[in-house]
Amino acid sequence: MTANISFWQLDQLSGEQREQLLQRTESDLAPYLQQVAPIIDQVRQQGDRALVEFAQRFDGAAISTEQLRVSEAEFEAAAALVDADTLEAIRYAADNIRRYHQAQKPGEMTMQEIRSGAFVGERFLPIPSVACYVPRGKGSFPSVVLMNAIPAVVAGVERAIIVTPPGADGSVDAATLVAAKEAGITEVYKCGGAQAVAAVAYGTETLPRCSKIVGPGSPWMVAAKRLLADRLDPGIPAGPSESIVFADASVDGALAALDLLIEAEHGPDSSAYLVTTSPEVAEAAIRALPEHWAEMSEQRVAFSSTVLCGPMGGVVLAADNDAAFDFINDYGPEHLQILSQDGWQYLGRVKNAGEVLLGPHSPSTLGNFVLGCNAVLPTSAAAKTVSPLSVHDFMKFMSVAYVTESGYPELAKQAHRLATYEGFDAHAAAVSEKRKRYL
Known part of the structure; x- marks a missing residue:
């Protein structure tokens, strides 16, 4: 087996070693909490001026306070920059995502007669405002716009905005702006990281204070949400990408390696494991990874190799299915892909996962972009108690009762x-x- 790829045999690990495999980048937020606290304080005190300073310092973008909000001219310019194929894909994905979330939306009210003459139920209402966070540091993500914004719009949120880091030239990615319009969002602001969380928690001269923030981000953003949880609802825990690909002996290990790279390429702070009970699948996957890397960009190779050759990724060999799924459920992955000619046979074993994609024709790529189910998923084992982002995250209900x-x-x-x-x-x-x- 290739020495560089991390390889773990579950039955040979100590309890401490096994526990280490369950860790994520944001498992220990202590150092991030210390670093983001002064950023939050500066935004609270200086508002827009702080956001402009941090855009220069962290994003290399020289923007003015008047440029914090994306203008209509910028929206129009972005529309002209997006090619027809990308526009078609954005609209295709938006349609699927919208259909999925419209089916989730509850009716206005429910009532039941709990006893003769005693009626109880719920009245459903949208939350007043939300900030949808769209990261940019490791790429541009119009798909994240759609996943965050569409369920908010479907829910009927009165004021939904997008916050996203500016590029070095002070602009927002063109496809991101096109996706925002497609989702029904017209307010987009140029700020990212901990400073964006602080801005919508306190409000600035330009950015509105919001009731909630949703969307994936770095450990700095996760730390900021934790510190500001008394100011705004931090939404579901959505940190750096993580995945487990489970593959049984019915599939090619090279296919498992191909899908293992999907979440691993997001960044060096991601986590990704192939879990299998087949030594042959494990060996084939490890052999295939360099072949797949040979066809990827230098940046994505650097990201994914850091993950798969490090302490939070690689190939895990389990003695049997019980051991494999015990590990998977303890890990509670954001994404769980089950590679098998009969993926359904394993679904009953899964207790903790943000999403489960069954079979060789359901790679995470489809879920991330176009299937319709939401790709903003709980990370860092939060899937044990937290669900994927949905219409319900943008709504609340009040109890209603009437007695005759x-x-x-x-x-x-x-x-x-x-x-x-x-x-x-x-x-x-x-x-x-x-x-x-x-x-």
Whole structure:
């Protein structure tokens, strides 16, 4: 086996070594928290001036405070720069994403008669505002625009904006602006990282304060969201990309290697494992990786090789399926791809994953771009308790209850007993005989 690719045999690892494989870049945010705290404070105190300074310092972009918001002229110029094929792909993806999320949207209200004459239910409403974060440091991501913004628009959020880092020339990626318009967003602001989180948490002269922020980002952004969680809803944990590809003996290891590279190429802070019970698949995957790298750009090779030759990536050989899926469920991956001629046989074993893509014709690429299901997924094992981004993240519900005259007596009797037991005099009095005087 090639020495450079990290290779792990689960049954030969100590408990500490196995635990180390479960770590992610943002598992320890302590150093990032220290670094972002002064950035947040400067944005809070200086507003737009701080954003302009950080755009120069972190993005190399010399922009003025008047250029923080993308102008209509910039939107028009971007539309002219996007080629017909890319535009068609953006519209195709947007249509699928919109259909998927429209099906998620609940009705305006639900009610059920829980007891005779007693009705309870929920009324669903959109949240007032949201900032959709679109990263740029390691590439341009119009697909992330669609995944973040479309469910917000479908939910009916009154004010949805996009924040994204500017390029060195002070511009926003053209396809990102086209995707924003396609999603129904007209407010786009040039700021990224921790400073963008702070800007929408406090509001500046130009950027509005928002109720929530959603979208994937770096550990610096994740740290900023944690520090500002008392100022705005930080959304689902969405840090650097991570994936597990499970492959059984029915597929070619070279195919597994091809799909292993999908999330690994996002950046050196990503995590990606191939998990298999087949030594032959493991060996074939390791042999194939250099062949795949030979056809990739230098930057993507650098990113993915750092991941797959490091401590948070590589090939994991399990003794059997039980051991393989115990590891997968402990890891709780953002993306889980099951490569098998019969992928459905394994679905029941999966308890923790942001998404599961079944079979050799369902690579993560499709989910990331065009399938329609949301690709903003919980990272760092948050999939154990958190779901993918959806329409529900942009909505809230309030409980609604109504009791008829005939339904009241029995409920009042039982409530009076509990209120009396717990020592709440006013609670008890409100459902006592005293109430009858006023009805």
